[in-house]
Amino acid sequence: MVTENVHPESVVAQALGWIDEKTRAINPPIHVSSTYLRDEDNQYRSGRVYMRDHNPAFEQAEAVINELESGHQTMLFASGMAAATAVFQGLRPGDHVLAPKVMYWSLRNWLTGFASDWGLDVELIDMTDVAAVAAALRPGVTKLVWVETPANPLWTVTDIAATAALVHEAGALLAVDSTTATPVLTKPIEFGADLVMHSATKYLNGHSDLTAETVTTRADNEHWQRVRAVRAQIGGTLGSFESWLLVRGLRTLYLRVRAASSTALQIAEHFDGHPLVTEVLYPGLATSHGHEVAKRQMADGFGGMLSIRTAGGEAAAIAVAANTKLWKRATSLGGVESLIEHRASVEGSTSPVPLDLLRLSAGIEHVGDLIADLEQALAKAHE
Numbered sequence: 002m003v004t005e006n007v008h009p010e011s012v013v014a015q016a017l018g019w020i021d022e023k024t025r026a027i028n029p030p031i032h033v034s035s036t037y038l039r040d041e042d043n044q045y046r047s048g049r050v051y052m053r054d055h056n057p058a059f060e061q062a063e064a065v066i067n068e069l070e071s072g073h074q075t076m077l078f079a080s081g082m083a084a085a086t087a088v089f090q091g092l093r094p095g096d097h098v099l100a101p102k103v104m105y106w107s108l109r110n111w112l113t114g115f116a117s118d119w120g121l122d123v124e125l126i127d128m129t130d131v132a133a134v135a136a137a138l139r140p141g142v143t144k145l146v147w148v149e150t151p152a153n154p155l156w157t158v159t160d161i162a163a164t165a166a167l168v169h170e171a172g173a174l175l176a177v178d179s180t181t182a183t184p185v186l187t188k189p190i191e192f193g194a195d196l197v198m199h200s201a202t203k204y205l206n207g208h209s210d211l212t213a214e215t216v217t218t219r220a221d222n223e224h225w226q227r228v229r230a231v232r233a234q235i236g237g238t239l240g241s242f243e244s245w246l247l248v249r250g251l252r253t254l255y256l257r258v259r260a261a262s263s264t265a266l267q268i269a270e271h272f273d274g275h276p277l278v279t280e281v282l283y284p285g286l287a288t289s290h291g292h293e294v295a296k297r298q299m300a301d302g303f304g305g306m307l308s309i310r311t312a313g314g315e316a317a318a319i320a321v322a323a324n325t326k327l328w329k330r331a332t333s334l335g336g337v338e339s340l341i342e343h344r345a346s347v348e349g350s351t352s353p354v355p356l357d358l359l360r361l362s363a364g365i366e367h368v369g370d371l372i373a374d375l376e377q378a379l380a381k382a383h384e
């Protein structure tokens with residue numbers, strides 16, 4: 002497909018315009034072979050040997066994401082955690098890494114537990130404070146800085162460009178978990194990131210029916226080759242059917258993300274100042290921490306994720322979630338259906354998440370229905 006002079010919406014809708022040469026099908030076949038024929042002279046000219054690392058089903062999804070992120074190369078993994086941990090496993094024992102205090106909980110848990118036990122020197126800092134990043138970087142020792150923006154579940158914002166400049170000065174790599182922003186709203190490589198991660202489980206697929214992740218690199222380097230080796234050797238690769246589903250989900254990415262962003266903003270504005278809501282956390286609110294930076298690095302909206310803190314503390318928050326009818330009480334985010342979750346119940350006592358916080362993932366339902374459902378649930382929780 003000609004990708005010059007067409008907008009990313011067009012690239013995505015046609016998944017790069019791929020056509021099957023043999024059948025002229027406009028949707029790809031699902032390849033299921035675990036192994037590939039070797040040439041008579043003992044070569045593998047197809048470039049494919051064995052499915053753990055070589056699967057044509059990966060290639061279209063990788064190519065579409067790589068195009069959207071303007072990367073050098075993109076790799077698909079079987080889940081967000083498989084990819085994120087591969088990025089850290091590409092480092093060496095003793096390497097110093099910085100990660101945010103507020104970030105996706107399962108990865109924070111793995112970093113402070115498993116990764117630290119295996120010899121990574123993990124330091125959690127306030128990643129919204131550029132001065133704190135500057136103070137924590139150890140030139141030559143710090144190898145990777147991990148940023149998530151907007152970050153789960155407080156939706157705090159990190160200035161990617163300012164952080165990238167500091168990280169590069171110290172000789173380290175900047176990795177951005179851009180799951181919430183998606184390439185529709187932010188392209189971290191344009192702001193200086195070296196690696197961009199998406200839990201494709203969320204918005205990229207958008208239908209809550211698979212787990213997957215993509216990692217895109219700005220350039221080839223030794224660390225990237227090690228991450229590739231981790232995928233091939235540890236085998237956190239996606240199945241063929243899931244890869245096919247991901248391409249199908251991706252085609253509607255722009256429509257879904259714009260709808261969810263618009264809905265999230267309307268919900269945030271509606272409940273900001275509401276008598277039963279003590280705080281709305283959303284980077285799209287002009288009063289929110291990080292709004293100015295978000296305006297600079299997010300185009301076209303502030304994403305579909307927000308959190309509310311309820312009057313009446315933890316019990317009231319749990320009661321609100323219990324009383325919603327349209328909003329589904331479930332973990333995860335970025336699907337077409339709206340989800341609500343009491344995060345403290347998931348994250349436990351070492352988490353920075355307030356006890357009265359409910360995380361909301363706006364889907365693509367009618368915004369009036371979503372607001373009415375929250376209104377009745379809030380009222381019921383305070384009866």
Ligand SMILES: *Cc1c(COP(=O)(O)O)cnc(C)c1O
Nearest residue numbers: 080081082105180200202212213
């Ligand atoms: C869900 C999520 C992950 C992990 O992805 P999985 O596909 O669930 O393993 C990482 N980062 C963020 C921001 C997420 O929302």
